[in-house]
Amino acid sequence: MTNPPTSELPVLRKVIRSSTIDLIADQLRNAIYSGSLEPGQSINEVRTAELLVVSRPSLREALQRLISEGVMTHAPGRGVHVRRMRVADIDDVYAVREAIESQAVKLVIRGGRPTSRITRALRELEHAIEENVARTIGDADLSFHHALVACSGSDRLTDLMKVSMVHTRLLSLSDKRGYEVRCDVLDSHRELAEAVTAGDEPRSLAVVARIMAEATSRLHGPDAEGQAVVVRGQDEDAPADDQWLRLRENMP
Structure with missing residues (x-):
């Protein structure tokens, strides 16, 4: 049996709906956009997960996505905060x-x-x-x-x-x-x-x-x-x- 070409992609399943991570990230983006979550505001994982009725691991993954987008920031010992923009x-x-x-x-x-x-x-x-x-x-x-x-x-x-x-x-x-x-x-x-x-x-x-x-x-x-x-x-x-x-x- 020969191996498939390395360029061949695995079979992908049809996406039926957005993932939980996508939905959480959208909720948080919308809250920031509306001003409900303010610049500099800290994100308490326990309370936020309870509010959104999601697991903490799912919330954490969504927060990491927003951090990578530059919408939120993370500092050791200080947790995750909504990003406060600067003049720069x-x-x-x-x-x-x-x-x-x-x-x-x-x-x-x-x-x-x-x-x-x-x-x-x-x-x-x-x-x-x-x-x-x-x-x-x-x-x-x-x-x-x-x-x-x-x-x-x-x-x-x-x-x-x-x-x-x-x-x-x-x-x-x-x-x-x-x-x-x-x-x-x-x-x-x-x-x-x-x-x-x-x-x-x-x-x-x-x-x-x-x-x-x-x-x-x-x-x-x-x-x-x-x-x-x-x-x-x-x-x-x-x-x-x-x-x-x-x-x-x-x-x-």
Whole structure:
């Protein structure tokens, strides 16, 4: 009996549903994105496993995944914490964002892919700006960029974008000035949607670069903002009482 070629992959079974580890990681990412788990907050394995009704080994594996994504950190003797972003992280996070979104733009335009999802996301951003609530604007802004990447049809880019969205939110939540967003972004986002829909690749890439530069400038501080118009989060913008409240209250 001869051995199979070394390049031959083993037979893989069809995946019926997401694994428990995937689901736990998604729950934790969503909690961080919503602000329910705050930058610097420690993760008590026992209480978190009880809250999610999962085993501690499964939780531990999910935490390791988030640590590898840069969403959480681990220090010997201090345990696992939600990552607190620093000024040094700003340029890097947005450089990654620009790389992901620029590649997505190329795939959308060169592949002639539908852009209706981008148009819908733009309308949602318009409505959010009318409401003038920081968290609502921030959610709609990131949803617009997620829609842009999703239209590329690349699952890998979309997965990378999901993690980058959490990094972006952590940057805002870690800001010493408090959570704030630009509310004068509509023109640039509308220009990006129009350029992508028209198939104008150079213009689209230029707008993506400008949006990232403006966001980076705002996060670097008020001296760099220029005439940027921002909306700052208020206490009522904080996440509503949810399943994580008990965990926060019980943290040592």
